[in-house]
Amino acid sequence: MKDINELIKKFNSFFQEKAVLTRKYKQQYQIVTGRDELLGILNWCKQYSFYHLANIVCVDWLEDEEFELVYNLWSYEFKIGCLVKIRIPRARPWAPTVFELWGQAQVYEQEIHEFFGVYFPGNPDLSSLFLHNWHDLPPLRKDFDPVEYSRQAYTVEGLGVKPEYEKEDNSEGRES
Amino acid sequence: MYLPDGYTTLTKRAEKDDREVYDLFFGPNHPGMHGNFGYVLEMEGTQIVKVRPNAGMLHRGFEKSMENKRWVQNLSLIPRVCVPDPDPNEVAYCQAVEAIMGVEVPRRARYIRSVVLELSRLGSFLMGMGGVGGALGHYSIMYLMMESRDRILDLFEELTGGRVYHIYNIPGGVRRDIPPGWKQKVLDLVDHLEKRIPEYDRLLYENPVVHTRLQGLAPLSAEEALTSGIVGPNLRASGVKADVRVDAPYAAYDEVEVNIECSGGGDALARAVQVRMDYLEAIRIIRRLLAKIPDGSFKLDLGNLMKLKVPAGDAYSKVESSKGEFGYYVVSNGGMKPYRVAVRGPSLPAGLYLCHKHLPGMKIDDVAVWMATLAICPPDIDR
Amino acid sequence: MSNINGLLSLKLLGFSFLSMSVGLLFMGLGRKVTARIQRRLGPPFYQAFLDVFKAFSKSSITHNYVMDLGIIMSLGGLIATAFFIPFAGYAVLGSSSIVIILYLMSIGYLGMAMGVSASGNPNATIGISRALALMLGYEIPIVMIVMAMMLTYGSSDLLTFATAQQGGFANWHIFKYPLGFLAIEISFQAMLGEAPYDHMIAPAEIASGPMVELSGKYLGIGFLLHAVQLYVETGLIVNLFLGGASTWYVFLLKQFAVYFTSMCINAVMARYRIEQGIAHLWKYAGTLALLQLFITRLGVF
Numbered sequence: 131m132k133d134i135n136e137l138i139k140k141f142n143s144f145f146q147e148k149a150v151l152t153r154k155y156k157q158q159y160q161i162v163t164g165r166d167e168l169l170g171i172l173n174w175c176k177q178y179s180f181y182h183l184a185n186i187v188c189v190d191w192l193e194d195e196e197f198e199l200v201y202n203l204w205s206y207e208f209k210i211g212c213l214v215k216i217r218i219p220r221a222r223p224w225a226p227t228v229f230e231l232w233g234q235a236q237v238y239e240q241e242i243h244e245f246f247g248v249y250f251p252g253n254p255d256l257s258s259l260f261l262h263n264w265h266d267l268p269p270l271r272k273d274f275d276p277v278e279y280s281r282q283a284y285t286v287e288g289l290g291v292k293p294e295y296e297k298e299d300n301s302e303g304r305e306s
Numbered sequence: 307m308y309l310p311d312g313y314t315t316l317t318k319r320a321e322k323d324d325r326e327v328y329d330l331f332f333g334p335n336h337p338g339m340h341g342n343f344g345y346v347l348e349m350e351g352t353q354i355v356k357v358r359p360n361a362g363m364l365h366r367g368f369e370k371s372m373e374n375k376r377w378v379q380n381l382s383l384i385p386r387v388c389v390p391d392p393d394p395n396e397v398a399y400c401q402a403v404e405a406i407m408g409v410e411v412p413r414r415a416r417y418i419r420s421v422v423l424e425l426s427r428l429g430s431f432l433m434g435m436g437g438v439g440g441a442l443g444h445y446s447i448m449y450l451m452m453e454s455r456d457r458i459l460d461l462f463e464e465l466t467g468g469r470v471y472h473i474y475n476i477p478g479g480v481r482r483d484i485p486p487g488w489k490q491k492v493l494d495l496v497d498h499l500e501k502r503i504p505e506y507d508r509l510l511y512e513n514p515v516v517h518t519r520l521q522g523l524a525p526l527s528a529e530e531a532l533t534s535g536i537v538g539p540n541l542r543a544s545g546v547k548a549d550v551r552v553d554a555p556y557a558a559y560d561e562v563e564v565n566i567e568c569s570g571g572g573d574a575l576a577r578a579v580q581v582r583m584d585y586l587e588a589i590r591i592i593r594r595l596l597a598k599i600p601d602g603s604f605k606l607d608l609g610n611l612m613k614l615k616v617p618a619g620d621a622y623s624k625v626e627s628s629k630g631e632f633g634y635y636v637v638s639n640g641g642m643k644p645y646r647v648a649v650r651g652p653s654l655p656a657g658l659y660l661c662h663k664h665l666p667g668m669k670i671d672d673v674a675v676w677m678a679t680l681a682i683c684p685p686d687i688d689r
Numbered sequence: 690m691s692n693i694n695g696l697l698s699l700k701l702l703g704f705s706f707l708s709m710s711v712g713l714l715f716m717g718l719g720r721k722v723t724a725r726i727q728r729r730l731g732p733p734f735y736q737a738f739l740d741v742f743k744a745f746s747k748s749s750i751t752h753n754y755v756m757d758l759g760i761i762m763s764l765g766g767l768i769a770t771a772f773f774i775p776f777a778g779y780a781v782l783g784s785s786s787i788v789i790i791l792y793l794m795s796i797g798y799l800g801m802a803m804g805v806s807a808s809g810n811p812n813a814t815i816g817i818s819r820a821l822a823l824m825l826g827y828e829i830p831i832v833m834i835v836m837a838m839m840l841t842y843g844s845s846d847l848l849t850f851a852t853a854q855q856g857g858f859a860n861w862h863i864f865k866y867p868l869g870f871l872a873i874e875i876s877f878q879a880m881l882g883e884a885p886y887d888h889m890i891a892p893a894e895i896a897s898g899p900m901v902e903l904s905g906k907y908l909g910i911g912f913l914l915h916a917v918q919l920y921v922e923t924g925l926i927v928n929l930f931l932g933g934a935s936t937w938y939v940f941l942l943k944q945f946a947v948y949f950t951s952m953c954i955n956a957v958m959a960r961y962r963i964e965q966g967i968a969h970l971w972k973y974a975g976t977l978a979l980l981q982l983f984i985t986r987l988g989v990f
Contacts, residue, residue, distance in 0.1 A: 154621075155405060155408075155621070156405075156554075157554050158405075158621070158622065181532040181533065182532060182535065182537075183535055184535070184622075184624070184631060184633055184650050185535075185633070185635070185648065185650040185654075187635045187646070187648040189637055189645070189646045190646070200620075200635065202622055202633070202635065202650065204631075206532075206546065206548050206553070209553045209554065211554070211622065211624075213620075213622060231533075232533055232534075232535065233533060233534050233535075233655075233659055234534050234535040234654070234655035234658075234659040234660075236659060237654065237655070237658040237659045238654075245369075259359070259361055259362070259658070260361050260362035260365045260688065261362060261365075262362055269367070269370060270369060270370055276367070276370060276371075276374075328811060330811050330812070336896050337892040337893055337896055337897070338892065338893035338894060338896070349811070352815055352963075439959070440893060441893045442893075442959035442960055443884055443885075443887055443891055443892075443893065443959055443960030444884070444957075444958065444959040444960070445727065445956075446723075446726060446727045446956045446957060449727035449728065449729060450727065450728065453728060509957060510959075513957075513958070513959055515885045515958055515959040515960070515961060516959045518961065518962075518965055519959060519960075519961070519962060519965075669962065670815065670894055670895060671891070671894050671962045671963065672962070673894070674893035674894055675893075
């Protein structure tokens with residue numbers, strides 16, 4: 131196994147004060163950075179043996195008015211994991227796409243776009259993946275209330291009748 | 307009913323001959339599909355031209371509902387994320403909580419967890435290998451393997467009270483100690499399962515028809531597998547020697563020997579053979595674990611678990627499930643409920659991303675086999 | 690005149706019931722055999738009868754009249770074939786020309802093709818096109834073997850072939866034409882649609898093919914189709930190779946022996962891809978049949 135400390139030193143000297151690679155616990159490390167440096171850092175990480183992107187997680191920090199994106203990397207060579215975290219403003223959220231580095235990132239970004247409403251400019255397909263005919267708030271946001279949604283969508287009168295916001299554009303694209 | 311744009315019914319479209327490409331719904335209701343997942347295959351004759359994953363039928367919103375439940379209540383939701391192999395979910399979640407709290411689980415609990423994980427792996431592998439048989443129209447092997455799996459479930463029932471969903475791991479250890487005599491029963495079962503392997507070989511792995519079907523199907527190079535997020539047996543079948551049990555040991559895997567081997571080759575046959583090799587290794591690991599299992603306490607005293615408070619922080623914990631790395635990213639803001647739980651399922655990259663690379667150009671004959679050899683388990687795509 | 694016709698139609702009715710019930714009995718027994726190979730208990734041997742009765746008691750969905758016609762035509766074609774198969778040395782129509790049998794047998798599949806393609810489900814269409822493609826694979830070896838026999842006896846009557854084998858095991862064609870028997874065993878597996886040639890009803894691939902749109906009574910007719918097919922094809926092999934029979938129970942036993950072998954192979958085989966299946970049939974069954982034809986021809990001249 132190669133020397134992890136050397137890797138950390140290399141990283142910190144390369145990115146200076148823009149980002150710092152620190153140890154979290156055991157084999158888990160993390161990098162906290164900003165949106166502008168994200169692509170550069172991920173590129174660097176992939177070059178230095180972080181081949182595996184396990185997933186991309188979005189966390190909604192409602193009080194801070196921010197979304198946190200966590201890119202979950204793993205190096206098969208050094209046998210360490212690395213969480214690359216960025217924060218983006220909650221209003222008009224966007225982040226650069228990384229699908230050119232890891233193919234499966236396309237699906238993760240599509241999922242985050244669907245459940246949090248974060249845009250990934252450059253991603254070829256941000257269409258709806260899991261939700262069909264969804265016109266409410268993205269459901270995994272903290273200010274989306276599933277109970278309130280159910281009350282509106284599934285009323286006794288509403289059995290068989292679609293909620294108000296679905297009605298108008300439902301007929302489109304159905305005739306063959 | 308959900309239908310893609312431009313559709314009234316399937317029949318209408320098939321009768322219409324003005325387009326050469328027609329759509330075939332492979333799932334959500336199809337004998338070759340496990341779970342309520344589906345692909346819409348755009349076909350030309352029997353050849354697939356394009357594929358559109360049709361996910362969402364099984365989406366139960368677990369990640370959202372976990373935010374509204376207490377730490378321990380979530381344990382009843384978590385096994386449902388992967389139905390055939392539920393224990394890695396519990397262990398990954400509990401380990402993430404323990405990592406945030408910074409507590410160390412007793413040694414006996416770690417050993418019991420490992421044994422449970424390996425038994426669950428055996429059950430899932432049996433289901434997976436049987437699934438390959440089922441997809442190939444070879445039902446005898448499927449029935450034989452289901453019978454073997456039932457014996458494992460019997461042992462789980464004795465240990466945990468549940469056959470399929472065990473809800474056995476809790477933050478700080480396991481729910482109860484192993485009952486007297488259970489250890490011997492596991493050893494007997496493992497002997498029985500090992501004796502059965504030659505039979506599987508004759509029926510499935512040495513069957514010339516199976517070889518003709520699987521050889522060269524859906525090849526996956528090591529480079530492609532690494533950059534597509536493929537993990538576990540599928541990655542090892544492509545020749546990358548990687549296993550979470552060895553690379554980032556959890557539970558008791560740092561104290562027992564885990565020999566991983568790669569079948570190499572990277573095609574469907576290599577993936578099928580890799581599962582058999584891992585199956586044999588899991589049997590050996592159970593023997594090693596049971597020989598070394600220590601005495602002592604089986605759980606930490608964390609007070610009333612319903613009132614468990616986890617300090618603010620985040621952790622990613624992963625476990626080698628039967629399909630590869632199964633991870634939970636857990637964020638806590640110091641409350642009685644998790645702030646965010648994100649699931650990393652091993653099937654998502656293969657099921658939603660790799661399908662665009664592999665399926666076009668393939669014949670309809672091979673779709674179910676492709677799914678079975680890549681061990682795509684829809685519940686963890688649609689969690 | 691009318692009296693004779695009345696008797697004949699009664700006989701024909703009896704024969705169609707015989708062929709259906711023998712087929713259904715075999716189907717039930719076959720499920721039992723498969724279950725025992727898979728270490729299961731299996732359903733009772735009369736399960737196939739229950740299935741058919743249940744299917745016929747249900748309401749069913751039809752897509753158009755072509756579907757109704759196609760299914761009826763299929764069943765009719767197969768039952769007509771059954772009339773030409775000598776049952777224990779007795780041909781109900783007096784004739785048992787193998788040419789007519791081979792000709793009528795394909796009506797079963799053609800009717801099925803017509804019926805299920807009218808339903809418009811792509812799964813069904815793929816299934817039936819596979820069945821027709823596979824027909825190319827197995828009919829060639831069968832025709833070659835039949836030609837070999839016709840060359841030997843100078844007749845195309847199945848009953849002649851059967852009676853020629855009387856008088857002990859040594860006269861059976863299975864020993865006289867061993868290569869031909871092997872070829873027809875391989876083809877038989879494909880004719881019945883059992884593994885490794887169960888392409889037509891591949892559940893994991895095309896959701897059971899032609900059956901996917903059949904509901905209620907149509908499914909019942911589908912079961913009957915398979916039953917009659919079973920009777921016809923086992924009967925054909927018994928008459929061609931296993932020496933026919935003079936008593937009905939010996940004939941049934943021989944038929945079941947043929948089906949039993951087929952079920953045993955079915956239980957331990959996976960399914961080929963369709964092009965592999967046809968290639969396999971031509972390569973092995975075709976070569977064996979051609980060799981047999983060649984050897985027989987050398988013997989004649």
